[in-house]
Amino acid sequence: MSYIAITIAAPQELRDVLVAQLSDMGYEGFEERPDALVAFIPEGDFIENDLQGLVGSHGVDYTKERIEQANWNALWESSFEPVLVDDFCGIRAGFHAPLGDAVAHEIIITPKMSFGTGHHATTFSVVRLMRDVDFRGKQVFDFGSGTGILAILADKLGAAETKGIDIDDWAVENATENAEMNASGNVHFSRADSLSGEESGRFDVVLANINRNILLANMGEMKRILKKHGILILSGILQEDEPAIVKAALAEGLRPEKRAEREHWLALSFIAG
Numbered sequence: 001m002s003y004i005a006i007t008i009a010a011p012q013e014l015r016d017v018l019v020a021q022l023s024d025m026g027y028e029g030f031e032e033r034p035d036a037l038v039a040f041i042p043e044g045d046f047i048e049n050d051l052q053g054l055v056g057s058h059g060v061d062y063t064k065e066r067i068e069q070a071n072w073n074a075l076w077e078s079s080f081e082p083v084l085v086d087d088f089c090g091i092r093a094g095f096h097a098p099l100g101d102a103v104a105h106e107i108i109i110t111p112k113m114s115f116g117t118g119h120h121a122t123t124f125s126v127v128r129l130m131r132d133v134d135f136r137g138k139q140v141f142d143f144g145s146g147t148g149i150l151a152i153l154a155d156k157l158g159a160a161e162t163k164g165i166d167i168d169d170w171a172v173e174n175a176t177e178n179a180e181m182n183a184s185g186n187v188h189f190s191r192a193d194s195l196s197g198e199e200s201g202r203f204d205v206v207l208a209n210i211n212r213n214i215l216l217a218n219m220g221e222m223k224r225i226l227k228k229h230g231i232l233i234l235s236g237i238l239q240e241d242e243p244a245i246v247k248a249a250l251a252e253g254l255r256p257e258k259r260a261e262r263e264h265w266l267a268l269s270f271i272a273g
Contacts, residue, residue, distance in 0.1 A: 004046045006039045008055060008062045016264045018058070020238050023211040025050055028168070040067075042168075085127045089153060094181070105156045109147050109178045122235040125260035125267035126150060126209050129233050132258065133269075135159045138204035141225060143218070145189055148175030150207045155184040159205075165192040195221040203227060209235040209267075216248050223252040226272040231257075235267035242266055 006027075010018055015037045019030050026045045031038040043066065055062050082092040082099065090103035099106050130150070136158035142151040145164030154162045164187065166172050172189045179187040195218060206222050208215060215234055222232055232254060237245055239261070245268060246256055254270035261267075 002043045003040050003067045004043050005065045005067050006041070006051065006062050007033075007065070008037045008039065008060055009035065010037045010058070010060050014058060014060070016238055018054075020212065020241075021054055023236070024213055025054070083124070085124055086131075088131045089127050091149060105153065107149055107152050107156070107178075108181050109149060109152075110174070110181070121262035121265040122209050122237075122267065123149060125262050125265065126207065126233055126235045127153060128260045129258055129267050129269050130154070130157065130207075133157075133205060133231055133233075135205065139202060139227075140205045140207065141165075141198070141203040143195065143206060143208040143222065144210040144214070145175050146171055146209075148178045148187065148189060150209065151175070151187045151189070152179055152182050152184045154205065154207070155179075155187045156182070160186065162187045164189040165195075167191065167193045194218075195225055198225045200224050201227050203230060205231045205233070207233050211236040212238070212241045212245065215245060219248045219252050219254075223254055223272055228272060230272045232270040232272065233267060234270070235265070237266040237268060239264050239266060242268070 008018060015032065018037055022039045027039040027041045029040040051062065082090055082096050084090050084103060087103055089105045089107065090099040091107045091109060092099060094108055094110060130153060135154050137160045140151070140154040140159045140162040142154070142162060142164035145151055145166045148164060151162045151164040164175060166175065166189065169191050172191050175189045179189070203225050204227055206226055208222060215236065226232060234245065249256065249270050253273040255273060257269045257271050259266055259268050
């Protein structure tokens with residue numbers, strides 16, 4: 001699979017809005033640079049007229065570049081630095097030195113063509129909320145698993161079994177490789193675009209770091225697969241989207257519990273009634 005990388009010369013105050021709007025258009029990953037926002041979308045999903053209309057409405061310019069699958073490692077290796085979520089979890093690549101005593105848990109990943117390195121505020125905040133959850137012996141589900149970071153962390157925190165799904169075959173392959181690299185033998189990934197095949201009331205914890213529209217469309221299904229008193233952790237939420245997310249969760253009998261905020265993005269946790 002090849003991707004299109006769109007580099008948008010956007011000021012900092014516009015980037016969160018662009019990320020939300022581009023996510024709705026199918027863009028799957030983002031990289032913030034000092035002078036620009038870079039957005040990635042599978043080549044087959046790229047519609048230039050839609051992009052032109054969006055960036056034109058904001059009065060900004062963009063450039064585009066086609067990225068072959070084989071070139072992805074070189075792209076991310078050039079800018080990827082280890083991520084430290086407090087003293088709790090560190091995320092690094094295999095070519096970085098071990099983090100040692102700096103963190104309680106260390107995850108090694110190779111993102112390849114899937115997304116989720118821990119750099120974006122959404123992943124960072126989910127990891128921060130996971131610190132307060134007892135995963136020992138629990139059944140965990142990761143909806144939109146990407147690189148597999150969240151599922152791998154759940155395994156390191158003692159989950160009995162973690163299942164992850166993603167719509168992208170390449171992400172499933174990448175997440176599986178990352179799980180093997182981290183000796184996470186109780187983590188399993190598969191390709192799926194919905195939760196319809198999942199057993200009701202099976203999971204103690206459901207993790208979903210996706211985007212506002214997908215979260216809203218699947219709130220009932222996420223509640224359905226949770227056990228009573230199970231925990232739902234959501235991210236990919238801009239501050240202004242919090243009321244809509246909370247309203248939808250309450251309508252499904254999910255009780256708001258905790259929140260983490262970083263760079264205008266939120267992660268929210270709920271308890272199933």
